[in-house]
Amino acid sequence: xxxxxxxxxxxxALLGIGLLIALAxxxxxxKKCSVEFANVxxxxxxxxxxxxxxxxxxxxxxxxxxxxxxxxxxxxxxATDIPLGINTDSAAAAEEEVGIALFGAAEGTRRVVxxxxxxxxxxxxxxxxxxxxxxxxxxxxxxxxxxAIKAAAADGxxxxxxxxxxxxxxx
Numbered sequence: 001x002x003x004x005x006x007x008x009x010x011x012x013a014l015l016g017i018g019l020l021i022a023l024a025x026x027x028x029x030x031k032k033c034s035v036e037f038a039n040v041x042x043x044x045x046x047x048x049x050x051x052x053x054x055x056x057x058x059x060x061x062x063x064x065x066x067x068x069x070x071x072x073x074x075x076x077x078x079a080t081d082i083p084l085g086i087n088t089d090s091a092a093a094a095e096e097e098v099g100i101a102l103f104g105a106a107e108g109t110r111r112v113v114x115x116x117x118x119x120x121x122x123x124x125x126x127x128x129x130x131x132x133x134x135x136x137x138x139x140x141x142x143x144x145x146x147x148a149i150k151a152a153a154a155d156g157x158x159x160x161x162x163x164x165x166x167x168x169x170x171x
Contacts, residue, residue, distance in 0.1 A: 048105030054091040054098055061090050062111045062158055063130030064145070065100050074100055076130040083126050083145050083166050086110050103145060104165030114152030114159050122148045124161055125169075132161070135169065142169045 055068040055075040064077035065084050077083045085106065088099040101110055115127035118134050125142040127133035135142060146161035 045102070045105065047107055048102045049088060049099045050085075050102055051097050052100050053095050056094055057096075058087050058089070058091045058098060058130070060113065061088060062113050063087050064112065064126050064132065065098075065130070074098070077126050078130075079126055079128050079133075080141070081126060082143055086112060086163070087130075101163075103163055106163065109149060109160050110146070110163050111158050112146075112161055114157045115155050116152070117154060118148050118152040118157075118159060120148055120151045124148055131155075132159075137171060139171055142171065143167065144169055 052065070052068065052074040053072055055073050058065075058076060063086070065074040065087050066077040066081040067084055068074040074084060074087070083103060085100040085102040088101055089097075091098050112124070113131045115129070115131035115133045118124060118132070123135040123144045124132040124146055125135050125144055132145065134148075135144060143166040144164065145166055146163040148159055149162050150160040152159045
């Protein structure tokens, strides 16, 4: 009787230790951040999408954004601006909130709006009005923001890119 009780207690202890190890391994999977806030400009952003207010309207989703008038604002990125990220929402007027998938921090592939035809595999850079275009061969300073993993046939097409932190390229 005494030996069976000790064996049972040891088995229960080993089972408990195994359960704790399994829980620790499961908890280690997924997000690495410990604090997140939605729709406020504070905290950390585990998935790389941060909420900002817009300086001016964003006519559609998937346009490039640049740093705006202050730390809490973004504006539509132009061809000569340094892109901050891709807007995930549309905003009809100034001061509305949008989610920005930050370059270098946001996970996964992203959709963007093309300004012209883009070939699969092309490096893409900012174009006018928050759109993207193929890295030109003409003289200028450009910021490569990713590689096209879907082709665009014309202006306004929404394509998918594998984004990167903006890399300056002087041609």
